[in-house]
Amino acid sequence: MSPTSIREFADNAVDPKVRGYLHLPDSPNGDALVLSHGAGSNAQSPLLIALAETFSAAGFTVLRCDLPYRQTRSFGPPGPGDAARDRAGLKNALAALKKIIPGRLFLGGHSYGGRQSSMLCAEPAENAEPVAALLLLSYPLHPPRKPEQQRTQHLPDLRTPALFVHGTRDPFGSIAELEQALKMIPAKTKLLTVEGAGHDLGFKGKAKHVDLTSAVLAAFKDFLG
Numbered sequence: 342m343s344p345t346s347i348r349e350f351a352d353n354a355v356d357p358k359v360r361g362y363l364h365l366p367d368s369p370n371g372d373a374l375v376l377s378h379g380a381g382s383n384a385q386s387p388l389l390i391a392l393a394e395t396f397s398a399a400g401f402t403v404l405r406c407d408l409p410y411r412q413t414r415s416f417g418p419p420g421p422g423d424a425a426r427d428r429a430g431l432k433n434a435l436a437a438l439k440k441i442i443p444g445r446l447f448l449g450g451h452s453y454g455g456r457q458s459s460m461l462c463a464e465p466a467e468n469a470e471p472v473a474a475l476l477l478l479s480y481p482l483h484p485p486r487k488p489e490q491q492r493t494q495h496l497p498d499l500r501t502p503a504l505f506v507h508g509t510r511d512p513f514g515s516i517a518e519l520e521q522a523l524k525m526i527p528a529k530t531k532l533l534t535v536e537g538a539g540h541d542l543g544f545k546g547k548a549k550h551v552d553l554t555s556a557v558l559a560a561f562k563d564f565l566g
Contacts, residue, residue, distance in 0.1 A: 345397040350404060352437045357430040359437050360384075361406030364393045370400030371444030374476070375434045377454030380418040383411050388451055388478070388544040395554035399562075402442050406434050408454060419453065428461040435470040449476030452513070452540065456481055456492060462501040475503040476561055479540050482514030482522055496525040504531050504564045506557055508538030533560045 345366045352359040361384045374396055378386045384405045393403040409430040410423040419427065435446050450458045455477035462472050483490045503526065507519055514522075516534055523530045535542055535553065543553060 345394065350406075350437075352433065355433045355436075357409035357426055357433060358412060359404075359406060359430065359434045360412050361404050361434070362393070364397035364401075364403040364405070366397045366400050366402065368400055369402055369442070371442060372400070372447065372473075373402040373404070373438040373442040373444070374447040374449055375431065375438060375458075376403060376405040376476075377408055377431060377434075377450035377458065378405075378411070379450075379452035379454060379479070382451070383407050383415075386451065386544070388542060391544065391554045392449075392478075392557065395558050399558055401447075402438065404434060404438055406430070408457070424457060424460070427457050428464070431458060431461050432469055435472065439470050445473040446470055447474050447476060448472045449478065451478040451542075452481050455479070459499055459501075459503065460495050463495040463498040472501050474561075474565060475501050476506070476557070477503055478506045478557075479508065479511055479513065479542060480505055480519065481540075482518055485512035488514075488518065491522070493522050493525055496522060497527065499526045500528045502529040502564070504533065504561055506533045506535065506542065506560075508535045508540065508542055510537060510539045513540055529564075531560070531564050533557065 345364050347362055347364050350361050350363040376389050384407045389405045393405045397403045408427045410419040410427055448458045
């Protein structure tokens with residue numbers, strides 16, 4: 342594992358703007374990862390910071406970014422009309438990273454951020470940077486206690502390989518429900534279960550779980566082959 346540096350990052354020449362924090366490894370492997378946050382969070386999420394540090398130490402250039410809705414409002418969840426613009430923000434973030442790294446682009450996110458990442462990859466790829474693989478943490482399969490409201494409509498169109506990381510006590514979807522949903526995806530998938538974890542995967546407050554992020558990194562590298 343190599344040391345890394347972190348700096349604020351912004352691309353104000355595009356709309357939506359790209360805002361976040363760039364983790365630059367001392368020994369880059371040429372690949373990059375965009376990480377986005379959940380509906381009630383931001384780029385300073387303890388989970389995103391820990392993941393970015395772990396992946397960057399392994400050579401990945403990592404951008405953890407504030408989605409456009411969060412750039413507009415400092416708190417609260419996204420509104421019904423925010424999703425398309427948030428996906429456009431992810432598209433711009435990928436394009437910004439492609440200007441500074443020569444290798445593969447990966448896209449990842451926690452909960453809402455992961456869902457929008459998967460939806461972006463399921464859309465027609467006009468003028469979009471190709472994503473080599475997805476890292477989807479605590480995918481929000483349905484609202485808590487509403488299993489009939491499945492968020493799976495786009496999954497049959499998802500042809501980007503995807504690693505899912507999911508807690509066994511996540512109220513947004515059980516492991517069994519997620520396993521069924523993964524069967525809808527024509528691309529390669531893998532599920533990493535986190536025993537006893539809820540939707541936050543154990544990252545409450547300022548808690549850090551290096552063992553989890555190391556396990557996610559190992560699973561992701563193995564998934565890439």
